Amino acid sequence: MKIVISQNRARAAQKSPIQKRFERLSRKLLELRRHNQDFERELNELVGLYSDYSRQQDEAQLDTLKALAQKLIVFASRKSLADWHRDELGHWLGQLVSKIAAFDRQAAAALDLDYQAALAKSMDMTLEEMQQELHYALSDFEAFFDTNPNQAEADWDETEDDEGLQDDLFGFDGLHKDTDPPWADAWEDDPAQQEEDRFEPAHRQDKNPMDSDWVKQLFRKAAQALHPDREQDEDKRAIKQQQMTQLLKARKQGDLMTLLSIYSEHIDERGIEIAEQEMAQICALLEEQIEELAFERATYACTHPVRYQVYQTLYASDAESRQEKIEDWKQALAEQAQAEARLLDSLKNLSQLRQALRERQQQRYYADPSLFGF
Template sequence: FNKAWERVANQQKKNDRLREQIKTFAEQVSEAVEQQEKAHVTTLYQSCEHLLVFYGRKSLAAWQREVLMEWILDYIDTITRNPFAGGIDLAALYQAMDATMEKIHPEAFDPFQDDEPHSEHDFFDEMADEDDASIFEKLFSDFQDDPRFDEFFREQESREQQLKDDQQSFNKLMKGGSINKLFRRVARVLHPDREQDEKARQEKNRLMSELIEARDNNDITTLFAFYAEYVGQSPLEELGGDLTDATQLLNRQYAQLRSQHADILHEDPKTAALYQRFHKKTIKASQREINTHLENLQQDINNLTLFCKEVTSLNKLKPYLQMRWEHFNEERW
């Protein structure tokens, strides 16, 4: 039991250290790049508005209009994938795009539709629905044919079964009385009503919440740790006949914590994106990566701003459309 508990406690500390390391690094990166990232997505948004003005020009050829819309959608995609774009509201842009598309392609809109404005998912998502459905069917079919398909579902079933087993083991321990007795002894020590000082009462409230959460989540590691810290004794003395079941549950929790360690990076999408993008082997290397990224962002902002300032007519825009068309065809072939 002591060995199993020690392994779980050490693995939990290891997980907590990694989680804190990733969080701290991501916060530092966020502080360094947030202002520039927001300036970049704002400039991209303004560039979309600028390009959309040209889409309504009747003298554009069909291929030019297609390239122009792809250009705008590329910028929108960049905005939506940026973790710092939370302050950008694309609704107005989508409505402007809908209005422009309806003007140029009235046949694509239902004349009997209601007066409600299109959401960002209406027109452009509808155009892609059929393609998305066929792509999904093909991907799912390919996935079913993949030999890893059965392995994936076996792993899912195994995890679900493990959760059921853990719940049953914990319920058995609770019925045995020893875990419940551990919980009650810690709860008596931490009960906030025993405190006269307001700050101490708030701290006891916080600890009681953690204790109850540990019990509700079958987290006997935390229950044991609380018992050792606040009661001042090893939980081993209280377990009695439940010792074997408790040890088995600890061993399973250790395996879960080890598996969890590999997934910590992906617990928060924004944190994961920043850590994977900028974390290097040394602090200096990470800082160089951040500095280079900031320089590239500023250069892109300058280029976008200059483009909007200088490209004010179709004659000035058309060479850019030609270049993008040629680049698109080169990538296709």
């Protein structure tokens, strides 16, 4: 679909700056969309590889994982462990039991029960007593917030934060927070502010180009052509239903390029002539969408824990670098399996356990300092 500025025939052969800007932004937007699609496809392929290979490795060393978990549970009953020892030990056991549960849920459940019994023993309690105490604590907690849903906010006294502060010297405390200050009306008449507003992007001063009459007309024509109820053939109706969904999504998201592409495919392949002011609005909209696409990539990688882990561990922009990361990761898994096998044989006293817990804590800290409040 081609969009051009309305102009006379004498000027039609020469492109205006705004026309060139539109074409440049259009190319950039389409290029970024292709890059994002490639990124999602490549990352999903890596997630599949990561999950399958990790599962194979865990299954191969299942007996070692079970034996190591049992040994750690024995240490969990020791009273001399510090709080951070218990936290790190619980995290370690949680990882082991999770891996075991993928292949033997019964064994994982038994290990979890043994761990709870070890914790109870460290507190000079039976398992039943510890579970009863936990039940009472949870019941009291739930009952408190059921009867006092706003108590947590009420317990905070605003005056406590005001103690020791200097008295208001300028009379601002008397202004209500929901009212405008006395100088608010003068702001609109400020020449500096007016000059700043003059350089605001067109899409912030004027209406959204998606609300323009010509865009609405394009949408109506495309919607009429794609209406699935008018199609008798089942296969074609399914295709039109999909395209209609895409059209509605484009309108909702302000995706002008997709709307124009659908219109061009089904209605009219010729160019659309619009006014220069509307072209400027469209360019501003395209710039916004280009910025959004830059964030979409990061958002997609970070919104799922496994996907983020894979992105951090295996992803690279080129295939050769990705393959190198995959090989390094596989080597690291093999070394980890060997280390756990050696640890199973060498872990015989609390001193060795504390050293192992310290090393694990440091490894987790360097992997993600935010886990420790930094």
